[in-house]
Amino acid sequence: MGFSMLASLGSHVFVGNSYGNNVVKLQYFSEIGRNRICFKLPRFGRLSGQAISSKFESYEFEERTSPTEVKKEIERCYELISRLGRGVVYLGSSRIGPGHSHYSQALELGKEIATLLDCTSWTGAGPGLMDAATKGALQAGKPVGGFKIGKEAGEWTTSNFHPYLPLEVYLTCRFFSARKHGLVDAVVRNSSNDRTAVVALPGGVGTLDEIFEILALIQLKRIGSELPVPFLLMNYDSYYSKLLEFLDDCEVWGTVFDGEVASLWKVCDNNSEALAYLAEFYDLHLSDKVRHANELRSAHETIS
Template sequence: MSEAPRPHHPDNPDEELLNADLGEVVVELSDEERLDRIRAELSRAFTALRDVRRGITVFGSARLGPGTPEYERTVELGRRLAADAGATVVTGGGPGLMEAANRGAQDGGGRTVGLLIDLPFETHGNPYLDLAIEFHYFFTRKVAFVRYSGAFVATPGGFGTMDELFEVLCLVQTQKIRRYPVVLWGTAYWGGLVEWLRERMLADGLISDGDERLFRVTDDVDEIVAICRAAADVREAGGPGDLHGAMGEDWPPGLWRR
């Protein structure tokens, strides 16, 4: 006869919410209490971020630290976004390339924001944050990323970066959001994924013609800065604006024009 599983106290609020129906998980909150906590988390974020202007989000790995080429070039990206695009640089607030983008933005005289997630292996934000907000839930954090950013730059990263990137692309594809350029920085890193999207997803009819152009892949920092500056201008002005021109004539028309 097998032993009954030992009771397990959830390690974090996401686990408590998503695994509450597993027998071995100790239920600590009612659904009503969970909903109150989710509402409070969103309310706190909306209040803290309501004055953020010209937000540009940079996604990237927590594992590529100082001394790596990716870190050093992301510092320069953050600096250019702040100095040349007037951007508030928003990241996940952690180490690695998130730290690099925030560090560069402070060097460039810009404001920095970190949207931190409660994880057992990332216990604190990086030291280059002007504003840090802690989230218990991944989905509330994603709402904040999208609501307070006008463009997204994906630097090399792992599952977390892929999750954030495809969340944004799905929102753009389904027209849940408008006027949001997405840039993948680094053709050597992203090239294989982009080729697969075109040769498998598009060729098999699993995405529509044009979906493979909802993002721009580039190694050119000047191009990234120009796109992000145009996006910030449009967002600050409330639209419409020349985002189509900034992204190029091959950018899908219609979705961002009123």
Template sequence: MTIEGRQDGAERPQEKQRGPVVLRRSRLSEPTTTDQRLLDSRGPSDWVHTDPWRVMRIQSEFVEGFGALAEVPRAVTVFGSARTTPDHPEYAAGVELGAALAKIGCAVITGGGPGAMEAVNRGASEAGGLSIGLGIELPFEQGLNPWVDLGVNFRYFFVRKTMFIKYAQAFVCLPGGFGTMDELFEALTLVQTKKVTKFPVVLFGKSYWQGLYDWIRDSMRASGKIGDKDLALLHLTDDIDDAVGIVQEAYVAWEATH
């Protein structure tokens, strides 16, 4: 996917991220990603001999991420679709949300890509807040959006997910696809099982999320697969002030126990 331009209007060539490495022009033809090579065991058996060395690369990604984000202030991780277009109301909502979070002193953390992620980064950056993007190596998506102030690129999804969770006091999910669903349910599972300190998960956009919320309530909870306390982890809203208020209240409660 071609990056059409930056804030200063200068054109940028098509590129792909491979962890901290940027690939452009002739290097774009590399056919696989690092995650794919790690998880796909088909083919010659030489992968058996290289996997132990991959541990060093994985370790280096954790070290780089921890080092880059260690002094980040209180933050909110916002998930959302890379396919949201700049003229869509969901993009405008993302800009407004990013700005509102910045105004209460929260950094925003996104996946650093286009669409809803770019909108949130843009809103936070324009409002003078800290705008963070955690990118991932993908075969079809460009690098970090131009509104990211602090960016880290990862090869491995599981390392990146750790960073999304470790440095946030709340999650907000804008409308999104499979990636957003993956991140949403991983966050819910970690909060439910007390692997992370309990904090809110906000579903922003009632018309988009209502069907999923109803299914969780009427199928999961009704059949005893989750309990009332689990359902209460989710907050469904259309209002920016409401979403930010939930984040603020949770932070005050969290701060009182630390």
């Protein structure tokens, strides 16, 4: 069965059940492009064609029919991590582009951390600051991996393919829950040889969601790591200062203990602080360039 009707405002909606599996596919054509919605019909009754006149937002939806689908996707995340190796996970905005100072700082940080820790750099394989960290690690000649999602804030992805990463280093996830499992497992440390970290760059609602989920797992000792995992909050240009003030207020109200949050992460105002912290955490030597930058910054702070 299949039919099409011309909707209002010059848009087309095609409805079909050509696969004979009670799944209806709607394709919506407009000046934005082609979009698809899939949903499953009950097995009783017949579907009769009728004109559809409606405005659709640009999106694609596929029904989750079983928890097994989520489980299989989580397993695929674990398989990718096993193949590429655990390392540093970067959380950050998908909206901040190459023209922004935070982008250039994130790119440099991704390069320096990859060189220092000599590990895989993991991101959500999206645009913005995730892209900056990925490119930084690639410039350092180190491996990268990612857990891509079909939609990033601020844009609709028209393809499951990354613009420059090879297919074997990232996984396109249908489910946010599976993606989060992957981002958490990528930083687990079960050996002293594992050099991992969580690096939270400036971001919006999605970034905050990931930050506090991982922070809660560390707080409750439910992250699944035998050894501690360093967590760095990059407070570029005091971006997170209001958030830190709120957490201080939480201590006043008694919703968190004094010093509890501060013990879970390291707040860094710049890349030099982040690199120095990781070098100390893993007992590694900083490059001459980074060490010189730290010395200059310390001297400037002493004069001030």
